[in-house]
Amino acid sequence: MSWLIAGIVVWLVGWGLNVWLANLPKTRLTRLVVPVLFGVTLIAIWECVVQGFNINPVLLPPPSMIAVRFASSTSILWQDFVQTVIKGALSGYIIGCGAAFLIAVVIDRFPFLQRGLLPIGNFVAALPVIGMAPILVMWFGFDWQSKAAVVVIMVFFPMLVNTVQGLQATDHMQRDLMRTYAASYPQTLLKLRLPAAMPFIFNGLKISTTLALIGAIVAEFFGSPIKGMGFRISTEVGRLALDMVWAEIVVAAIVGSAFYGGVALLEKAVTFWHPSQRGQE
């Protein structure tokens, strides 16, 4: 009972505090504190509800139990992290985005390819590409190579479409100016069109971070060596060890946010000139 009361108190206090903070003038501090407070309140309520209603930890473990499990099995989590994120997701991300970028530059050079490949690229980007996972696992074996291959396919088309779009982002005036300077094709590409394409390229890169992690984890459901985040999640669910599953989810959440955040920071450094970045100060 006391847990439930504590939960209600936390809810009211957190809510009140947030309303008060949100109505203060917007500063960098409130912009950071308000969502953090919201998250902390949510976790506290979760803990209180689980303890108060005596919910079976097999269904929903309390956050404290997840934290304990996280702390006590860091070596397994690290091993899974290396297998899935570093070997599977990251290598596939680099290969896929790199290949998509290069092909986008080639497509951009030839209008025929542009008119042919772009509608198909747009079409494929909307397809459930993740379904390729079992086929790729069959082709490349159970280890990380097949996961990287899934990631390559998943990130390729969003990246391709975005890059091609970005390369067309310059207007006629700008390109005509380059012509009056007698700039060659490589010069135009390097000095005008690639920089102008950067916001689009980073958009593709950001979308791809999430897709890469999803691809690497889901591909492990179709077979993997006895390590990896997807493997761990599917086996621990089978054993009803949900605290371990949640610990893996925490890892996935941290990795996903860090990956996305890292690319976003890079974007800020590279496209500092773009209105969407300048407006934020």
Next chain:
Amino acid sequence: MRGLWFRIGPIITVVIAIFVLWYAGSVALNSAWAHDKAKRAGVELSTSELIADTMNQKKPKLPPPHQVGAEIWKTTGDMVLRGKAFSKRSLIYHSWITLSSTLLGFVLGTALGIALAVGIVYNRTMDMSIMPWVIASQTIPILAIAPMIIVVLNAIGISGLLPKAVISMYLSFFPVVVGMVKGLRSPDHMQLDQMKTWNASGNQEFWKLRLPSSMPYLFTSLKVAMAASLVGAIVGELPTGAVAGLGARLLGGSYYGQTIQIWSALLTAAALAAALVGIIGVIQKHVLKRMGMAQ
């Protein structure tokens, strides 16, 4: 006429190129097995025999298009002709299972997304506390917890359609929130001031200005949400142990090495995605035309 060819020609060329590559790929990938078989039988294969063999294997590494096409026909059209359209071996049955949870998840996700967007636009506290989490929620590879959602909901007695729909909902609400927030905020100051001069109430402002002007944004996000919802439904079917649905066909195929079955499920899923997104596109065109917003 030249205009049509100008647009369609390159696409047809690329599609033909894909088919050529597909056939070439299946010859290349399947020839190892054909060679193996020939060696054990003690015969030497000529090139034409080799190619003929790679076209007709039972469990090819990469089934050529006509085998996949035949399999799709066998499990859809043929079944309908024999009056067994909804038997468990029919792809129509499996597509229907997937389609129903996709649509339910899509409707739930859209409703949740619009509700959240309205809250975010009208309530400063919600804007500041929820919006960052909405974005953060998508950096989490949520598909990874699909098996857990299924198992947990199963344990408390909810099974069948709803758990899969929950996963679809989770994937599809995000594009709707982001698009609708943008859309509801798209009327500029002039228009909002005009509503003020007409003494419009908050309600009127919402129904007559903000909601109509958010429509183009809504439809764009609905297309993304529909595609995401289908992915969610397919992945949601994996951990249920390959019972029914396109995801189950994929998993079952990968257990037993039935590559033709995997490819036919994959192509069906692709066709389903294309059809669903296409339908939204048609509705979008008509609605925006009626509203005088057609591009």
